[in-house]
Amino acid sequence: MPDSLIRESTTTSVVLLATTPACRLSCADGTLLDRISDQLAVLPIRDVQVVTPGGGLGADLRGVAKIARTSTGAVAVLPADLVAHTEAIALLLEHPARDTGALISHDPAAAPMRPPVRVEGGRIVAAGSSFHLVPEANATFRGVLQAGEADLASLADIAEELAELADTGRLGPVTAVEAVDLLLVGLVRSGVPVRAAGLGPLHADRVTGQNAADSAVTRLADVDEAKVRLDTSVKEDDGFFATFLVSSWSRYLVKPAVRLKLTPNTVTGISAGLALLSAVWFSAGTPLGRLSGALLLYLSFALDCLDGQLARYTRSFSPLGAWADGMSDRFKEYAVYVGLAFGFGGYDIWYLAVAAMIVQVVRHAIDYTYAGAVTDAARIGAMWGRPARSLLESEDARRAPGVLGLAQLMERDTIARWIKKIIVLPIGERMALIAVTAAGWNARVTFLALLCWGGVAALYQLAGRIARSAR
Incomplete structure (x- = not known):
């Protein structure tokens, strides 16, 4: 009892x-x-x-x-x-x-x-x-x-x-x-x-x-449980750029942030402010402006990683914080697009800027609509649509076909897994791509790179979602 x-x-x-x-x-x-x-x-x-x-x-x-x-x-x-x-x-x-x-x-x-x-x-x-x-x-x-x-x-x-x-x-x-x-x-x-x-x-x-x-x-x-807690505050399944070039040092800011009583939402707000300053520097259109904008964008992304690390360390997640973080990411990225277009000058660059935004919107739609469909299916109940597995039968080893099987095979190999993460152009790779191309070349190169890489990533994501849905 x-x-x-x-x-x-x-x-x-x-x-x-x-x-x-x-x-x-x-x-x-x-x-x-x-x-x-x-x-x-x-x-x-x-x-x-x-x-x-x-x-x-x-x-x-x-x-x-x-x-x-x-x-x-x-x-x-x-x-x-x-x-x-x-x-x-x-x-x-x-x-x-x-x-x-x-x-x-x-x-x-x-x-x-x-x-x-x-x-x-x-x-x-x-x-x-x-x-x-x-x-x-x-x-x-x-x-x-x-x-x-x-x-x-x-x-x-x-x-x-x-x-x-x-x-x-x-x-x-x-x-x-x-x-x-x-x-x-x-x-x-x-x-x-x-x-x-x-x-x-x-x-x-x-x-x-x-x-x-x-x-x-x-x-x-x-x-050492305290050290493990700090280590696990770093997102385990993050992108290559975020894992090796940001989280490798931003984790050491978590405890100082706790001592300063900073909340994850406060860090998100500071990150958004740095991104706006980055857009202002990009809008200057000068080599110094593009370099300064690139550095500020990098710092903004570092704080974007830090807010999640701080939330995981303090276990202070909230629906508002998750929503604010996601909205902040989109706001920062599109503000930088606008700043780059202003700095480059001319009407033609705006077509590229808008096209880059549309590609990102489509990519986000692919992700979020699929996640929403999975959530709805779970809420309704998978048992309604298919018979429950028997508790008296052995488990069969299932092989995933096609694109999904290839993706799962890549997960088992370390190098292939990182290549897969880079292909989908997560936000860390996008921020790095924008910073490097803007500082080293100009906005036209930045938008063309975003369109080409983003297009490949969108096709890869779409194929994967279709394969998972069919399975």
Whole structure:
């Protein structure tokens, strides 16, 4: 039966599965159950509901289902025999999206308490247990699962179905230790998008004996959590220019910004101001003006990276901030186009400037309309349009055809992956292209370069979206 430990009001509830003997193992903080309860107490959660032994795997799963049906916010499920860094648990529980996700390690070496998963594009597309196989696994699940509010009904249905299968012996020799593993399998196979939250250098391990518990706790001291938090504030899947020529040094401005009590929105505003000054210098049309504009544009983009890093470090995302950041990017870019056109002079340059704007608008439309369609499909429910995957069948290794298969193949090779990122001309590459061509040549060269490269990027994006939609 679940016991409720009320915390201050937020939006996430935690189901703590204290159903295995290992959660009573001793550590410096008492037991492993005491230790993880203390960790949860410092995280922004609404309540912790502890599920204690009493009925086996089926009863545990029905307890999760009951909590999921009555909750009004995200629900996280984790076992009390987990030894993890607090920062590792926070990767899911403190993420402002409060979405459906699971904590994974990209170490593919599966073990009884580390079931295999396959991750593609930041999502878990296949998950395993002692009963469910995962061909081509490339990561392992580390015991922390969160269901967003929109997916709570699916979680409850899956938990009840799994409970029935477990009670009738149709899941083979699975035991209560695999409750959270089975829930992940069910969510993935039912078509629920599950974000893969990577551990990085942090540790999160489930243990079964005292020696393993002592070893796992000792290993935690080998990692500087504060340094990891700073490192993970840098966007993991960013473009080449942003990763190597901006974020490599802008990360060192995060802590000073925190000490100065700067908010991400404040940094966004300063970035927009520098971009406007850049446009003014570009409008002068002189070599010095173009060079000064290029330098200011680079600094503006650096602050554009910093606002995201600051938001991730402080975990202070907001819908307003996300909207302001996106609108600021478009405003800054088009203001610079106007400044360059004024500085070059003549009517002909405006045709190129407008054409460059149209290409970028089309590219953004391709991205945002596709993202909106995916969101709508998830909201309506993929199960309405196709049959749910069976929880009693093995997972098939799926190969993506055509352009999509090529893109996924490129993701596995480091050099090819960076080439792919450069091809799509993300904002970092665009800012670098504008700065270099404007400072070294003139606005005509800048707009022609944007049109040529932007056109190739638009075709690549369109082909990829069509391939994904067809799949």
